[in-house]
Amino acid sequence: MLLDFLPILLSAITVVSGVALFLQKKLMRSVVFLALASFGSALIFLYLNQPLVALLQLLVFVGGLSTYLMVAVATEEKRVKMRNAIVFVIAGALMTAALFTALSGLQTAQLANNDFSTAAQSALSSYYAFFFIAIFLLFATAIGSVVVIKRFAKLVV
Amino acid sequence: MINYLLLTAVALLAVALAGIVTDRHFVVIMLAVELMFISSSILLIYFFSYSPSPSPEAVPMIVAIWAVAAVEVIALITFYVYMKSRGFDFDVTRLSKLRW
Numbered sequence: 001m002l003l004d005f006l007p008i009l010l011s012a013i014t015v016v017s018g019v020a021l022f023l024q025k026k027l028m029r030s031v032v033f034l035a036l037a038s039f040g041s042a043l044i045f046l047y048l049n050q051p052l053v054a055l056l057q058l059l060v061f062v063g064g065l066s067t068y069l070m071v072a073v074a075t076e077e078k079r080v081k082m083r084n085a086i087v088f089v090i091a092g093a094l095m096t097a098a099l100f101t102a103l104s105g106l107q108t109a110q111l112a113n114n115d116f117s118t119a120a121q122s123a124l125s126s127y128y129a130f131f132f133i134a135i136f137l138l139f140a141t142a143i144g145s146v147v148v149i150k151r152f153a154k155l156v157v
Numbered sequence: 158m159i160n161y162l163l164l165t166a167v168a169l170l171a172v173a174l175a176g177i178v179t180d181r182h183f184v185v186i187m188l189a190v191e192l193m194f195i196s197s198s199i200l201l202i203y204f205f206s207y208s209p210s211p212s213p214e215a216v217p218m219i220v221a222i223w224a225v226a227a228v229e230v231i232a233l234i235t236f237y238v239y240m241k242s243r244g245f246d247f248d249v250t251r252l253s254k255l256r257w
Contacts, residue, residue: 007161007162008161010161010162010165011161011162011164011165011168014165014169014195014199015165015168015169015172018168018169018172018173018192018195019172021176021185021188021189021192022172022175022176022179022180022185022189027182027184027185030184030185030188031188034188034191034192037169037192037195038195041195041198041199044162044165044199044202045199045202047162048162048202048203048206049206050202050205050206053202053219056223057198060223060226060227061191061195061226064227065191065226065227065230068230068231068234069188069230069233069234072234072237072238073184073237084179087179088175088176088179088180089175091174091175091178091179092168092171092172092174092175092176093171094171095170095171095172095174095175096164096167096168096171096172098171099167099170099171100163100164100167100168103163103167106160106163110207111206111207112206112207112208112209112211114205114206114208114211116202116205116215116216119205119211119212119213119215119216120213120216122213123213123214123216123217124216126213127216127217130217130220130221131217131220134220134221134224135224137224137228138224138227138228138231141227141228141231141232142231144235145231145232145234145235148235148239149235149238149239
C-alpha cells in the first residue's frame with residue numbers, strides 16, 4: 001500500500017522543491033530548495049533500485065554542489081527579482097503539459113532489475129579516455145576559478 | 158496509468174525552462190540549469206531501469222551530467238564573486254557585456 005504512494009510522494013517532494021526554488025525571495029532559500037530537489041531525485045534513484053547512483057547523486061549534488069553554493073550565497077542579502085510569479089506558474093504548467101503529452105505515447109514497461117554497478121564495471125574499461133577528460137575538465141575549471149577570483153576579485157580564497 | 162517518475166522529470170525540466178524564461182536574476186537562472194541537470198539524470202536512470210536491455214553507455218552519460226553540473230557551479234560561483242566584487246547588477250537584462 002505504501003509502495004503504491006511512494007512514487008507520488010517522491011515526485012511531489014522533487015517537483016514542489018523545484019517550483020519553490022523560483023518563488024523564494026532570498027537566494028539562500030533557493031539553494032536549500034535546490035538541495036531538497038536533488039535529495040528527492042536521489043530518493044527516486046533508490047526507488048528505482050539504483051543505490052549506487054543515489055549515493056553518488058547525494059555526494060555530488062547535495063553534499064558537494066549545494067553546500068558549495070550555500071557557502072557562496074550565504075552573505076547575499078539582496079532580494080531576488082521575479083518578473084511575474086503568475087506567468088512563471090502558467091508557463092511551467094503549459095510546458096509540463098506539452099512535454100508530457102509528447103511522451104505519453106510511451107508504453108509502460110515493467111521495472112527491470114538492471115544493476116548500474118554491473119554496467120559501470122563494463123563501462124570503466126571502455127570509456128577510460130572519457131573519464132579522464134571529465135576529471136581534467138573539473139580540475140582545470142577549479143584551478144581557473146581560483147586564479148580568476150584571486151586576480152580580479154581580490155579575495156582570499 | 159500516469160507514470161509519476163516520468164512526469165517528475167518532465168515537470169522539473171518544464172519548471173526550470175519556465176524559470177529561465179521568466180526570471181531575471183543571474184544566479185537563479187544558473188540554478189534553473191542545475192535543475193535541468195537533475196531532471197535529465199532522473200530521465201536517464203528511469204530509462205536505464207526500465208529498459209529490457211540496458212546499455213552501459215548510460216554510465217559515461219550520467220558522469221557527463223555530474224561533471225558538467227559541477228563545472229557549471231564552479232563557473233557560477235566564480236562569476237558571482239567577480240560580479241559582486243565589481244558591483245555589477247545581477248539582473249541579466251542590464252548586463253550588456255562582461256569586462257575584465
